[in-house]
Amino acid sequence: MTNTMKAIVAHAPYDYRLEERPIPKAGRGEVVVKVIACGVCASDIKCFKGAGMYWGDEFNPQWVKGPVIPGHEFFGEVVELGEGAAEKYNLEIGDLAIAEQILPCEKCRYCKRGEYWMCEVHDMFGFQKEIAEGGMAEYMKYPSNARVHKIPKSLSLEAASMIEPLACAIHTVQRGKIELDDTVVIAGAGPLGLFMIQIAHLKTPKKLIVLDMKNDRLELAKKYGADIVINPGETDALQQIQDLTDGYGCDVYIETSGHPSAVTQGLKMIRKLGRFVEFSVFGEATTADWSVIGDRKELDVLGAHISPYTYPIAIDLLERGLVDAQKIVTHHYQLEDFEEAFNISANGQDSIKVVLKP
Known part of the structure; x- marks a missing residue:
């Protein structure tokens, strides 16, 4: 092993650079992995x-503080185990391992x-160097407070690289408490939405409906178990949901599109006493008439944040072939080509999920 590695380093907005960085060393309870994908x-x-x-000198653990190596959807091969780490995580050199994105x-x-x-x-991976750098590098370190999980070597690169988003999707669907006779609407068929569709399908609701503005993603949603797909840009989605539910509305609405309009859309689509699950992180504020939530419908409004206790479930579902990641990972890039990878990912027209392979 050499002493340096290639890494993408975030210095400021639009200022990401490919640099040479020292390969991290494992201290007590720590794990160093050779990153396979991020x-x-x-x-x-x-x-x-x-x-x-927030970019600046003031310390804020929830926002980016450059320079830092980004990336939280990673996995790698164990190359160094600090004192006590092998026993703590049941790992050996050469094992595949992933760490949850949060560092409690x-x-x-x-x-x-x-x-x-x-x-x-x-604290999370990839937002502050002082805490833990991310996976957009040839090597990375899992600190002693990381929650680390062993990955079966039978999983494909695509499957292993999607454990983190799948784990988030599982938690989101769990929050919806889907029943067998529920009509479920999932708004958004991006990578997370496509995983949520597969998980919701495993719950066997009466009807699973998916909304998205991209017809190719809706076609994939059907392959993943959606009973009905609707493009709100081409048809009156609200009216169609009402027609399908005798005018009542859906029982569960899961918002994972990231568009503010999907929030107000969902409040209209969902029936009285329904369950509204919000996963997205929005780039802009959204407003809604809160009397709908209380006085008019008495809704259960539930948030879903990251992936508590769901990494082992995600790994198991992938290993048993009950969830597919192959069709979701559409593009692979080397670290040197990160600018193109970011552009393709941001555009989203020709890609679903982009993966970097150090």
Whole structure:
């Protein structure tokens, strides 16, 4: 192993550079992996464009503080184990391993209650160098407070690289508490939405309906288990949902499009006493008439944040072939070509999921 590696380094919005960085070393309880793949997330593109992110000297654990290596959808091959790490994570050199994107402080009230995904400190990979650099590099380190999971070597690169988004999708669908006689609407058939469709299909609701503005993604949604697909740009989606539900509306509405209009759309589509699940991170504010939530419909409005306790489930579903990632990962790029990878991902017309392969 040489002493340096190639890495993408975020310095400021639109200022990402391919640089030589020292290969990290494993301290006590730490794991160093040779990164095999790292997905480009929509939040990575938002960070690149500076939208909603804070760049500066003031420390803010929820936002980017450059220079830092980005990337939180990673997995790699174990090349170094610090003292105690092998026993802690049941790992050996050569194993494949992934770490959850959050690094719990293990001290706040949420961590002490087992609600680690809502950690008050909320450190995450790829946002501050002082905390933990991300996976857009040839090597990376999992700190001693990382939640690390072993990956079966039988999984394809595409499947293993999609464990993180799949884990998020599982948690989101779990929040909806789908019943057998539910009509479920999923708004958005991007990478996360396509995984949510597959998970919701495994729940066998009475009717699974998917909304998206891109017909090619709607075709894939049908292959993944959607009973009905609707392009709101081509038809009156609200009227169609009402027609399909005797005028009542859907039982569960899952918003994963990231478009503010999908929020108000969902409040109209969902029936009284329905369950509204919000996953997206929005680039702009959205407003809604809250009397719909309370006085008119008495809705359960549920948030879904990252992936608590769902990484093992994601790995198991992929290993058993119950969830597909092959058709979702559409593009592979080397680190040297990250600018093209970001452009393709941001455009979204010809891609679903873009993966970097160091």
